[in-house]
Amino acid sequence: MANIIKEQQDILTKLNIHMLNPMQEEAISVIERTANTILLSPTGTGKTLAFLLPIIKTLDPDCKDIQVLILVPSRELAIQIEQVVRNMGSGFKVNAVYGGRPMSKDKIEIKHVPAILIGTPGRIADHFSSDRFSKDNIKTLILDEFDKSLEIGFESEMRYIINQLPYINKRVLTSATQAVEIPGFVRLDQPTTINYLKEMMVLKLEIKTVISPSKNKLQTLLDLIGHLGNQPGIIFCNLRDSIDHVSRFLEKNNINHSCFSGGMEQKDREHSLIKFRNGTSQILIATDLASRGIDIPELKFIIHYEVPRAAEEFIHRNGRTARVDAEGTAYILKWEKEFLPEFIKNSKIKDISKKAVRKPQFWETLFVSGGRKDKISKGDIAGLFFKQGKITAAQLGNIELKQDCAFVAVPKAIADELVEKLNNTRLKKKKVRVTVL
Numbered sequence: 001m002a003n004i005i006k007e008q009q010d011i012l013t014k015l016n017i018h019m020l021n022p023m024q025e026e027a028i029s030v031i032e033r034t035a036n037t038i039l040l041s042p043t044g045t046g047k048t049l050a051f052l053l054p055i056i057k058t059l060d061p062d063c064k065d066i067q068v069l070i071l072v073p074s075r076e077l078a079i080q081i082e083q084v085v086r087n088m089g090s091g092f093k094v095n096a097v098y099g100g101r102p103m104s105k106d107k108i109e110i111k112h113v114p115a116i117l118i119g120t121p122g123r124i125a126d127h128f129s130s131d132r133f134s135k136d137n138i139k140t141l142i143l144d145e146f147d148k149s150l151e152i153g154f155e156s157e158m159r160y161i162i163n164q165l166p167y168i169n170k171r172v173l174t175s176a177t178q179a180v181e182i183p184g185f186v187r188l189d190q191p192t193t194i195n196y197l198k199e200m201m202v203l204k205l206e207i208k209t210v211i212s213p214s215k216n217k218l219q220t221l222l223d224l225i226g227h228l229g230n231q232p233g234i235i236f237c238n239l240r241d242s243i244d245h246v247s248r249f250l251e252k253n254n255i256n257h258s259c260f261s262g263g264m265e266q267k268d269r270e271h272s273l274i275k276f277r278n279g280t281s282q283i284l285i286a287t288d289l290a291s292r293g294i295d296i297p298e299l300k301f302i303i304h305y306e307v308p309r310a311a312e313e314f315i316h317r318n319g320r321t322a323r324v325d326a327e328g329t330a331y332i333l334k335w336e337k338e339f340l341p342e343f344i345k346n347s348k349i350k351d352i353s354k355k356a357v358r359k360p361q362f363w364e365t366l367f368v369s370g371g372r373k374d375k376i377s378k379g380d381i382a383g384l385f386f387k388q389g390k391i392t393a394a395q396l397g398n399i400e401l402k403q404d405c406a407f408v409a410v411p412k413a414i415a416d417e418l419v420e421k422l423n424n425t426r427l428k429k430k431k432v433r434v435t436v437l
Helices: 002-014 022-033 047-057 075-088 103-109 121-129 146-151 155-163 218-228 240-252 266-277 311-318 378-387 412-422
Strands: 036-040 068-071 094-097 116-119 140-143 170-175 192-195 205-212 233-236 258-260 283-286 301-304 328-335 363-368 399-401 406-411 425-427 430-432 434-436
Touching: 002 047, 002 075, 022 036, 022 047, 022 192, 036 047, 047 075, 047 140, 047 170, 068 121, 068 155, 075 094, 075 116, 075 266, 094 103, 094 121, 103 121, 116 121, 121 155, 146 155, 146 170, 205 218, 218 240, 218 301, 218 328, 240 258, 240 283, 258 266, 266 283, 266 363, 301 311, 363 412, 378 399, 378 406, 378 412, 378 425, 406 412, 412 434
Parallel strands: 036 170, 036 192, 068 116, 068 140, 094 116, 140 170, 205 328, 233 283, 233 301, 258 283, 301 328
Antiparallel strands: 363 406, 363 434, 399 406, 425 430
């Protein structure tokens, strides 16, 4: 027992987490001793870690097959969970597979079979139908954000997958929403439900309304951004066209930002998130696709540029701020003659006349054409930038290492100079391209 606690503490130290929250502690305890668990907790409260910690303890290091299957509704969530497992440093192989990238890439990665396989139902069903690996040792099934998978039409793929898993002895379903009927094919007999939806819809979230004198709310949005200064945040829109409209306006006013919507190519969405995470862009303009299941840091604010159509979307958007133990504010932009829906209550009017100092963009993101498969580590990349690039530790921002490439944040003022110095240099015997993303 003492050894297990020590292992868990080692993982938390690697993740730079000092202590678990009450939901995580209860979830770990329940998942360890229960066959079927439903975990309900708002977006951003740490559900991923709550199910990974007890599940990793069940893995057999001598087993060469997949032991855990995690089904998720979006490629962004698959990538996020894969990254968390890698950062835990448990020693078990993990891979994420999802639509929108070549199947050949999947085949190469899962040739050496992972202990944990994460994927979207459509892509996992493709692998199942081609019998690419044994399913006999898949004993644990996680349906993360299962309500979203059902909502976006993955029911038949999920049914097909689950019907091919006869040896499941542990199931965990997670959601940030309560009112979802669980289909019979999941075979969730007598589950234990952990429900933190009410307890954790914390008082730490403030909801404030900003009044726009005009039906065109762009100038009021710009004033609000000016009031908030350099804090990172998300501007939520209902439509892709609205994102384009807001983006063009912010560009004209020199407000650095990224966009994120289902209409973008997967690679472009990933690049937007990378730039947002590393501070190259401090504002993300997004549809509800960004309201859950993506890996972004804690935010001080979100802005509802367009009011969501349903209470659920409002809750999920707001869940992007005031996460875990932090405080945050959700701003609603309202034309003075507009009526807010009933689900928006207790919102105070916010005066934004006072302006903060908004500093110009500091970071730029560089792309490096080498990654994990080339046996390149973050330390190797840092070494290249320090030795050949001649930069200091303070000038090296966030490094995101992928399977076949890396993204490095550096000061915008020296980005082009670094590209000149580092492009076509050698890194771990590999000649790498370095370009501005």
